[in-house]
Amino acid sequence: MNEEALFIASRDNPLVRELRKLAQDNHAYRKLGRVWLEGDHLCRAALLRGWRPATAVFGESAWPRWRGEFGGAAVRNVIVADKLLGEISSLESPSPMGFLVELPASGTVDPQGAAVVLDRVQDAGNVGSILRSAAAFGFAQVLAIKGTAALWSPKVLRAGMGAHFGLQLLEGLALEDIARLRVPVLATSSHGGELLHRAPMPWPCAWLLGHEGQGVSAELEALASQRIRIAQPGGEESLNVAAAAAICLHASGAAR
Structure with a gap:
C-alpha cells in the first residue's frame, strides 16, 4: 500500500x-x-x-x-x-x-446580520434546500429553533450541496435567542399579511420559516414586524416551506 x-x-x-x-x-x-x-x-x-x-x-x-x-x-x-x-x-x-x-465551534447570534430562522422545520430535504437558498441570496446565518432537523446530519448535508460551508449555523435555539435580532423580522404566512410582490423588502432582515404543518409559532410570529404571503393564483392552499423560502429569500436578495 x-x-x-x-x-x-x-x-x-x-x-x-x-x-x-x-x-x-x-x-x-x-x-x-x-x-x-x-x-x-x-x-x-x-x-x-x-x-x-x-x-x-x-x-x-x-x-x-x-x-x-x-x-x-x-x-x-x-x-x-x-x-x-x-x-x-x-x-x-x-x-x-x-x-x-x-464541527465548527458554536457562535452567537449576530443581532445586525441577515438571518433565516427555522422554527421546527423537520424534513431534512427541506432544511438542506433552505440552506442552499440562504447561501445563494446572501443570508449569512441560519438560526434553528429546538425541534428543527439536525443541521449537520447526513441527509441535510446532502440536500445542502455545500451551502453549509459558507454559513454560520446555530441550532437548539429558543425564543429569547431570536429576540436578540435587531433587524426587521418577516414572518411567512399562507393566510394573511402583505403580498410579497407588493411589500417593501428591508435589508438586512430575518425571515421566519415555520414547521411544515403548523407554520411559525404564535410566540415567534409576535416578534415579526411584517407578515408576508405569496400570491398563489393557481389556488393552492400553501407552498412547501423550502419553495416558499426560495421565493422569499430571492425577493430580499434582489432588493439589496
Whole structure:
C-alpha cells in the first residue's frame, strides 16, 4: 500500500466505527464533534470555502483515481478496504471517498446580520434546500429553533450541496435567542399579511420559516414586524416551506 496513506481492513477499527456512526446517526456529530462529508461534491465545496479536513478517506480501488485531486487536502489520508464502504455509508451506492472534518465551534447570534430562522422545520430535504437558498441570496446565518432537523446530519448535508460551508449555523435555539435580532423580522404566512410582490423588502432582515404543518409559532410570529404571503393564483392552499423560502429569500436578495 502507498506510504502516503494508512490502510485499514478491519470493520472494528476505531475510525471505521466512528465513520459508521457519523454516517448513520443524525445526531452523532454533536457527541463526537466531527462531521463526515461523503462524496467528492461536498469535499470540493468544503475545500473551496477554505476548510481543511482532518482526515481524507478513500476506498481501496478509488485511491489511484482521487489521489491526485484530494491526496494533499487533509492532514492525513486513510484507505479502507472496498468492502467496508457499504458498512460505513447509509447510501445505496456508497461514495468511494470523503472527508472527516471538525464541527465548527458554536457562535452567537449576530443581532445586525441577515438571518433565516427555522422554527421546527423537520424534513431534512427541506432544511438542506433552505440552506442552499440562504447561501445563494446572501443570508449569512441560519438560526434553528429546538425541534428543527439536525443541521449537520447526513441527509441535510446532502440536500445542502455545500451551502453549509459558507454559513454560520446555530441550532437548539429558543425564543429569547431570536429576540436578540435587531433587524426587521418577516414572518411567512399562507393566510394573511402583505403580498410579497407588493411589500417593501428591508435589508438586512430575518425571515421566519415555520414547521411544515403548523407554520411559525404564535410566540415567534409576535416578534415579526411584517407578515408576508405569496400570491398563489393557481389556488393552492400553501407552498412547501423550502419553495416558499426560495421565493422569499430571492425577493430580499434582489432588493439589496
